Amino acid sequence: MAGHPGLAEAPILDAVSIPRHLAVIMDGNGRWAKARGLSRTQGHRQGVVAVRNIVASATKIGIEYLTLFSFSSENWSRPATEIAELLGLLKLFIRKDLSTLKKQNVRVLVIGGRADLSADLVDLLEMAEERTAGNTGMTLVIAFNYGSRSEMTDMVRRLAREVEQGRLASDQISEEMISSSLYSAGIPDPDVIIRTSGEKRLSNFLLWQAAYAEFVFVDCNWPDFDEQQLILALEEYGRRNRRFGGLAEEDCQGSKKIVASGG
Ligand code: IPE
Numbered sequence: 148m149a150g151h152p153g154l155a156e157a158p159i160l161d162a163v164s165i166p167r168h169l170a171v172i173m174d175g176n177g178r179w180a181k182a183r184g185l186s187r188t189q190g191h192r193q194g195v196v197a198v199r200n201i202v203a204s205a206t207k208i209g210i211e212y213l214t215l216f217s218f219s220s221e222n223w224s225r226p227a228t229e230i231a232e233l234l235g236l237l238k239l240f241i242r243k244d245l246s247t248l249k250k251q252n253v254r255v256l257v258i259g260g261r262a263d264l265s266a267d268l269v270d271l272l273e274m275a276e277e278r279t280a281g282n283t284g285m286t287l288v289i290a291f292n293y294g295s296r297s298e299m300t301d302m303v304r305r306l307a308r309e310v311e312q313g314r315l316a317s318d319q320i321s322e323e324m325i326s327s328s329l330y331s332a333g334i335p336d337p338d339v340i341i342r343t344s345g346e347k348r349l350s351n352f353l354l355w356q357a358a359y360a361e362f363v364f365v366d367c368n369w370p371d372f373d374e375q376q377l378i379l380a381l382e383e384y385g386r387r388n389r390r391f392g393g394l395a396e397e398d399c400q401g402s403k404k405i406v407a408s409g410g
């Protein structure tokens with residue numbers, strides 16, 4: 148109980164509710180703003196406040212990897228002013244929050260295409276990765292200009308080139324090789340994907356990596372998503388029965404338990 152010396156503070160969540168990797172589709176900034184008579188820009192700005200809070204909560208909860216979908220490869224189809232605002236907010240977040248992230252022992256990784264980003268933004272993202280590379284706490288994965296289909300297209304091209312050049316035989320291509328040829332190389336698959344705003348789709352997010360992820364869809368818009376909402380979503384995840392194609396232990400009825408290969 149808090150405040151009693153010698154007694155450990157009760158954990159916020161049971162171990163089963165703490166995913167190793169939580170990925171979040173942060174959706175609904177525009178609708179949050181519209182409902183309040185504000186501009187979409189104001190919705191995105193409030194979205195950054197929610198990002199800060201969720202990073203702090205996830206660190207406190209003991210999540211190892213937190214991936215935040217912050218700009219999709221399809222978001223380039225939005226009006227130029229909105230794109231400029233979103234790019235500006237990413238830059239501002241890195242510039243303003245990097246010292247806090249360092250204090251929180253957070254390691255930053257960025258996944259997504261870099262070829263269509265400006266040189267100064269790429270430099271900034273690389274700087275954030277380099278300056279936090281030695282941090283040993285949570286890994287914050289920022290999915291920016293990310294789209295699964297282009298990630299997979301890049302991967303296929305890279306492997307095809309290896310085959311073309313005689314360095315790889317096609318039958319050597321394995322699931323592990325594919326995983327380690329994606330932007331997310333080295334990052335474990337997400338255990339749970341939360342999407343806010345009531346939409347129930349992946350919108351081209353982590354299609355390969357989500358093979359055995361649990362999905363939790365919450366109705367609130369991203370700027371309203373706080374620690375309490377996060378805990379409720381993770382409790383729901385903790386109640387799921389993950390089987391990875393095998394059987395739940397109680398259904399094995401004395402026969403040799405099939406060890407699940409996922410997670
Ligand atoms: C999420 O909010 C932020 C991004 C996709 C960049 P939206 O901007 O998609 O908000 P809605 O869906 O229009 O409410």
Ligand code: IPE
Pocket residue numbers: 172173174175216217218219222346348350
């Ligand atoms: C998904 O949200 C992308 C991000 C949260 C960054 P969108 O708002 O772009 O998705 P759709 O267009 O509703 O599918």
Ligand code: MG
Pocket residue numbers: 174175176
């Ligand atoms: Mg949206």
